[in-house]
Amino acid sequence: MSDLLLPPEHRYAKIIESRRNEDGSELSILNLGPTHPATHGIFQNILLMDGERILDAEPTVGYIHRAFEKIAENRAFYQINVLTDRMNYCSSPINNMAWWMTVEKLLKIEVPKRAQYLRVIVMELARIADHIICNSILGVDTGAYTGFLYVFQFREKIYEIYEEICGARLTTNMGRIGGFERDWSEEAFRKLNVFLEEFPVAWKEFENLFERNRIFIDRTVNVGPITAERAMEYGFTGPNLRAAGIDYDVRKAAPYSSYDDFDFEIPVGQSGDTYDRFCVRNAEVWESLSIIRQALAKLPEGPHHADVPDYYLPPKDEVYNNMESLIYHFKIVMGEVPVPVEEIYHAVEGGNGELGFYLIADGSRTPYRLKFRRPCYIYYQAYPEMIKGAMLSDAIVILSSLNVIAGELDA
Amino acid sequence: MAIETVHIQEKVTGQFGAHVRCFEMQRDIFSFEADASVIHEVIRFLKEDEELNFHFLTDLAGVHYPDNDDDHQFAVVYQLHNWVENTRIRVRTYLNQDPEVATITDLFLCANWMEREAYDFYGINFQGHPQLKRILNMDEMVSFPMRKEFPMEDSGRTDKDDRFFGRTPANC
Numbered sequence: 166m167s168d169l170l171l172p173p174e175h176r177y178a179k180i181i182e183s184r185r186n187e188d189g190s191e192l193s194i195l196n197l198g199p200t201h202p203a204t205h206g207i208f209q210n211i212l213l214m215d216g217e218r219i220l221d222a223e224p225t226v227g228y229i230h231r232a233f234e235k236i237a238e239n240r241a242f243y244q245i246n247v248l249t250d251r252m253n254y255c256s257s258p259i260n261n262m263a264w265w266m267t268v269e270k271l272l273k274i275e276v277p278k279r280a281q282y283l284r285v286i287v288m289e290l291a292r293i294a295d296h297i298i299c300n301s302i303l304g305v306d307t308g309a310y311t312g313f314l315y316v317f318q319f320r321e322k323i324y325e326i327y328e329e330i331c332g333a334r335l336t337t338n339m340g341r342i343g344g345f346e347r348d349w350s351e352e353a354f355r356k357l358n359v360f361l362e363e364f365p366v367a368w369k370e371f372e373n374l375f376e377r378n379r380i381f382i383d384r385t386v387n388v389g390p391i392t393a394e395r396a397m398e399y400g401f402t403g404p405n406l407r408a409a410g411i412d413y414d415v416r417k418a419a420p421y422s423s424y425d426d427f428d429f430e431i432p433v434g435q436s437g438d439t440y441d442r443f444c445v446r447n448a449e450v451w452e453s454l455s456i457i458r459q460a461l462a463k464l465p466e467g468p469h470h471a472d473v474p475d476y477y478l479p480p481k482d483e484v485y486n487n488m489e490s491l492i493y494h495f496k497i498v499m500g501e502v503p504v505p506v507e508e509i510y511h512a513v514e515g516g517n518g519e520l521g522f523y524l525i526a527d528g529s530r531t532p533y534r535l536k537f538r539r540p541c542y543i544y545y546q547a548y549p550e551m552i553k554g555a556m557l558s559d560a561i562v563i564l565s566s567l568n569v570i571a572g573e574l575d576a
Numbered sequence: 577m578a579i580e581t582v583h584i585q586e587k588v589t590g591q592f593g594a595h596v597r598c599f600e601m602q603r604d605i606f607s608f609e610a611d612a613s614v615i616h617e618v619i620r621f622l623k624e625d626e627e628l629n630f631h632f633l634t635d636l637a638g639v640h641y642p643d644n645d646d647d648h649q650f651a652v653v654y655q656l657h658n659w660v661e662n663t664r665i666r667v668r669t670y671l672n673q674d675p676e677v678a679t680i681t682d683l684f685l686c687a688n689w690m691e692r693e694a695y696d697f698y699g700i701n702f703q704g705h706p707q708l709k710r711i712l713n714m715d716e717m718v719s720f721p722m723r724k725e726f727p728m729e730d731s732g733r734t735d736k737d738d739r740f741f742g743r744t745p746a747n748c
């Protein structure tokens with residue numbers, strides 16, 4: 166009787182009617198979400214089902230839309246950073262750094278090498294945290310809770326490193342225009358070194374638990390595959406695209422923040438199915454670890470921020486004791502800083518793909534227009550196509566392997 | 577590795593003549609303006625021309641310019657990317673008060689939600705779009721909230737006094 170809930174002109178109603186006339190079968194409609202513990206976020210999909218098999222899906226998005234683009238048009242440049250945190254909240258520092266780099270590109274600020282390397286380290290840590298969540302939760306969704314328990318404490322360790330760097334854990338608001346708000350403490354480096362020692366052991370164990378696990382393979386191989394052409398059409402970027410076999414990575418295509426100083430591979434998959442996405446993320450974690458090690462080994466001495474008094478807040482004691490610093494401080498806090506009239510697009514490799522900021526500056530204290538290119542929003546369009554013909558339980562697995570983050574999806 | 581910008585300009589002007597203009601480097605991205613009447617063909621040309629091969633739609637953004645003249649009230653900005661040559665390009669088209677432009681969903685599948693977003697926030701009508709309805713806002717909404725005249729906050733709020741933070745109705 167589920168079709169009675171639908172308006173008769175709805176496409177599902179037509180399909181149900183025609184199938185009933187054709188062979189007398191009864192299709193059903195299932196409302197998956199918006200709040201469902203298995204979907205890890207606020208996603209609603211209205212599924213048309215033939216028994217356990219999904220025939221069609223209609224996603225509804227926007228449940229946590231917070232109008233970030235509108236807010237950004239009304240805030241000074243330094244105030245927009247806190248909005249970016251709340252997009253992909255699994256890897257906030259990447260979003261933060263991406264925003265600062267966009268502003269620095271607009272203002273033509275050259276960031277010192279030390280700050281660039283520190284940024285690389287924290288961005289790769291964020292990528293690891295992002296992939297830990299995605300892959301271990303994928304394990305949970307396929308019934309393997311153990312792997313999750315092995316590695317999830319390391320996300321906590323990463324958050325402790327964030328805490329040492331900026332004081333916050335989840336929504337980090339890290340960095341400033343031109344670099345970092347303070348140099349990293351001894352404790353931050355100590356925690357980072359401990360992490361680099363302990364985490365690979367656990368991650369290896371995690372991989373061993375899954376990669377040749379019969380049950381896991383049965384649940385993921387050939388589940389939700391997408392071809393390279395189709396993935397490109399749908400605007401896939403990041404690990405999901407690389408799992409389909411295209412080696413596009415912004416870190417290589419347009420190196421930012423000195424990524425070209427480091428040696429790393431771009432892991433690619435073949436079939437673009439759930440298993441390949443899992444493996445690509447696993448391999449990326451190893452690459453990220455290697456980048457962090459290289460950056461630590463080569464970490465130059467020097468200032469942790471660019472010398473740009475117009476944009477970088479002066480130390481507090483100077484603000485209290487020095488007229489010029491007080492003026493700079495006042496102007497920065499009020500957002501009255503010189504800004505050129507220009508259009509900028511800056512992209513970084515986020516946890517889920519190309520995270521881009523398209524910024525139109527008209528010379529005033531706020532952006533005239535700021536468009537976030539949010540990878541999740543773009544590739545989530547492919548979800549209905551990917552789950553067509555799959556079982557209901559596969560739909561959950563595909564959703565978590567795509568790592569769709571509701572905050573980034575809805576902005 | 578990049579395609580020469582002069583070469584792109586020659587090819588595009590050769591094909592579309594007076595319908596395309598304002599070729600310039602906007603920092604690291606080559607950009608130009610195209611008439612709304614030909615924008616679909618321009619994007620198709622950029623995508624399907626073997627040499628240009630801008631096969632990836634990075635982003636599509638709506639912009640509102642209330643201070644411009646009547647024919648330039650809205651803009652749709654397309655950003656395309658050629659991964660092989662690693663070249664980006666930005667195409668913009670201006671629309672009038674009653675913004676209408678041809679959809680490019682037949683060229684790029686991912687344009688579907690991008691155009692719905694532009695419709696949702698700016699009210700730009702993408703002609704021929706398969707399912708042009710609101711996406712992030714609720715269906716019952718009647719206004720287009722990213723237009724500049726739409727206030728960010730409820731003007732009836734009394735608990736905040738923005739004067740103390742350097743914000744006035746003129747600059748916020």
